[in-house]
Structure formats: structure tokens, C-alpha cells
Amino acid sequence: MQRVQEKMVRVVGLRQTFGHRIVLRDVNFEFSAGKIVGLVGPNGAGKTTVMKALLGLLPTDAGNVRILGQPVSVNTHSVVTQQVGALIERPAIYPFLSGWQQLQLMTTSEKQITWVVQVLQMDAYIHRAAKRYSLGMKQKLGIAMALVNRPRLVILDEPMNGLDPQSVKRLRHLIVQMAGKGTTFLISSHILSELEKIVDTVILIDQGEVLLQRTMTQLRESARQSLVVQTTENAWALRVLLQADYPVTQRVRNLIVTKPVALTPLLRTLLDAHIQILKINQYQEDLETVLLRLLTERKV
Structure with a gap:
């Protein structure tokens, strides 16, 4: 028991x-x-x-x-x-x-x-x-x-x-x-x-x-994940990824893919467009970010 x-x-x-x-x-x-x-x-x-x-x-x-x-x-x-x-x-x-x-x-x-x-x-x-x-x-x-x-x-x-x-x-x-x-x-x-x-x-x-x-x-489990991508041609890379239906936005010198996606196909999409990738990082919200987001969502 x-x-x-x-x-x-x-x-x-x-x-x-x-x-x-x-x-x-x-x-x-x-x-x-x-x-x-x-x-x-x-x-x-x-x-x-x-x-x-x-x-x-x-x-x-x-x-x-x-x-x-x-x-x-x-x-x-x-x-x-x-x-x-x-x-x-x-x-x-x-x-x-x-x-x-x-x-x-x-x-x-x-x-x-x-x-x-x-x-x-x-x-x-x-x-x-x-x-x-x-x-x-x-x-x-x-x-x-x-x-x-x-x-x-x-x-x-x-x-x-x-x-x-x-x-x-x-x-x-x-x-x-x-x-x-x-x-x-x-x-x-x-x-x-x-x-x-x-x-x-x-x-x-x-x-x-x-x-x-x-x-x-x-x-x-509720923390949001994203990919932070930087290329030599961000404007062109943004158009390529949007055309391929990726959830992506541009923020200063980075492209932010806002939902979890398979990395290999995304890289292939950029490389097939002859875009050079400078860096790519995976980001997950920490506790502070999650709680601030939940706090904001409850007030809306």
C-alpha cells in the first residue's frame, strides 16, 4: 500500500x-x-x-x-x-x-x-x-x-x-x-x-x-525554445526561411526561429540558398523569463 x-x-x-x-x-x-x-x-x-x-x-x-x-x-x-x-x-x-x-x-x-x-x-x-x-x-x-x-x-x-x-x-x-x-x-x-x-x-x-x-x-516543460541564427545575409536568409514556412523573425543581427524545429533541414535550406551561417545557438527560457511571461499573460 x-x-x-x-x-x-x-x-x-x-x-x-x-x-x-x-x-x-x-x-x-x-x-x-x-x-x-x-x-x-x-x-x-x-x-x-x-x-x-x-x-x-x-x-x-x-x-x-x-x-x-x-x-x-x-x-x-x-x-x-x-x-x-x-x-x-x-x-x-x-x-x-x-x-x-x-x-x-x-x-x-x-x-x-x-x-x-x-x-x-x-x-x-x-x-x-x-x-x-x-x-x-x-x-x-x-x-x-x-x-x-x-x-x-x-x-x-x-x-x-x-x-x-x-x-x-x-x-x-x-x-x-x-x-x-x-x-x-x-x-x-x-x-x-x-x-x-x-x-x-x-x-x-x-x-x-x-x-x-x-x-x-x-x-x-512550458519553457519556450528557439533557435538564434546569424548569417552573412540575414535579410535574404529571412526571406528564404519564411518561404520554407519556418516561424522566423529578425531581431537586430539575429534570426529567431520561435518554435522547436529540426536543425538539419533548416541548415540545409540555408546552405542550398548559398547562405553562409556564422553561428547558431539553441535558447530555452529560464525560470525568470517563464514566470514573467506567465505573469504578463495573466494580466492581458
Whole structure:
């Protein structure tokens, strides 16, 4: 008998207003344990508000949130205290305490503190007062505070802010490693090129409304492919390809074949017309391009 995968988070009908401004509009989504989920959308879309609602940090007008089947609200969030780690907006750091002392406020396990300090490579400065930390050091400390108890769910809001490329790569590796052992991640980030390397599922939100929730496999399947061709005679090559019924347009010095086509017949068509080919590249939309296109299409 196949085991039903446990739902880590379930959000139903979440609504929130601040004054006359509607911030969340009947937000619904759910995802299973052990997944890495990306929450993406434009500035002001409602991402941070959703994350705060998941943590029971603000009251909502309607709807409900459940983590591991237990309700979460401003008055009921024991599951958050016990099972969730989070970094929202910016790390909450006491400037006169060292990084090590900040982590001691989160756990009494020296073994866990040593683990997170080493895995994030914070050894060189962990015993300094946090007021002497750079932006990247503070960001790493905030991430460490979210991870140190090895929670079942980790919520990270723009975790890559201020991190150098090596630290970003290390964080990616750590997230994937922890997810492989059962930790669930909900991550909001504007750096979609980094996010797409690790997420299993993407939730796109705009103007407080969830526009879609799709797996990365589904998004990759919906990504448009094209061929970028450059020749010595683009104007003539354009006419030749159009006459041969290829979906082609000209953009600056390139010809863009806008649908997947067999490469060999296309090359033969150009060569038979005695057109010299300078270069040809295959292009596939990345996550950012796909989401921007889907966002635009939904608004039309």
C-alpha cells in the first residue's frame, strides 16, 4: 500500500487587509514534507505577509493556516515554536552579543551550534560581537539561527541578500542536503537564477493572489525554445526561411526561429540558398523569463 505523503503546509482562503488596501486575496496552497518550495512575485506581491501569517506573527481577516496538520494563528502557534525555523526580512540580532551567544539563545546544544557554524563557515568571526559584523556575516547568522535546531520546516525570506557567490553556493548545497533528509523549505527570493537550481515547486503570487503553483518539471516543460541564427545575409536568409514556412523573425543581427524545429533541414535550406551561417545557438527560457511571461499573460 502506497504511503500518503505528509502535508507540511496547508493554506486555505487566506485574506488580509491593511486599512483599505487588500494585501492577500483568498490565498490557497499546500505542499508536502521534504520539498523545497519557492515563493516568488514582484515587490509588494504579498510574499512576506504570507510568510508572517505562516509563523503566526500577524492576524488575518479570514482563512486558516495549518503546519503538520496543526492550526497556526497569532494565538495558536506551538507547532511554529517547536518545528519551524525562520528568517524574515532581516536577522533579529543583539548587537553586543557574539554570534555564538545569539545561537545559544536558540538552543542549548553545543553540538548543533558547532555544526551550523562549521557548515556555514562562520568560525573566523562567530565569537565577535555582532555589531562588528558585515551585512553578509549578519545574514549568515540569521540563517544559522533559523537552522540550528534542525527544524522540520524552514522559512527563509531573501536568504541570499548580502552573500558572496561562494556563500550562496554553500547555502544552496546545504538546503538541498537538508531537504534530502526530510527538512522542508519555503524560500522567497528575487534571485530566480539561484532559486531555480534547487526548488521542487514554485508558487507565483501577485497583488496578494496566487496565480499558479507548479513543479519545476512543469515549468521547464512550458519553457519556450528557439533557435538564434546569424548569417552573412540575414535579410535574404529571412526571406528564404519564411518561404520554407519556418516561424522566423529578425531581431537586430539575429534570426529567431520561435518554435522547436529540426536543425538539419533548416541548415540545409540555408546552405542550398548559398547562405553562409556564422553561428547558431539553441535558447530555452529560464525560470525568470517563464514566470514573467506567465505573469504578463495573466494580466492581458
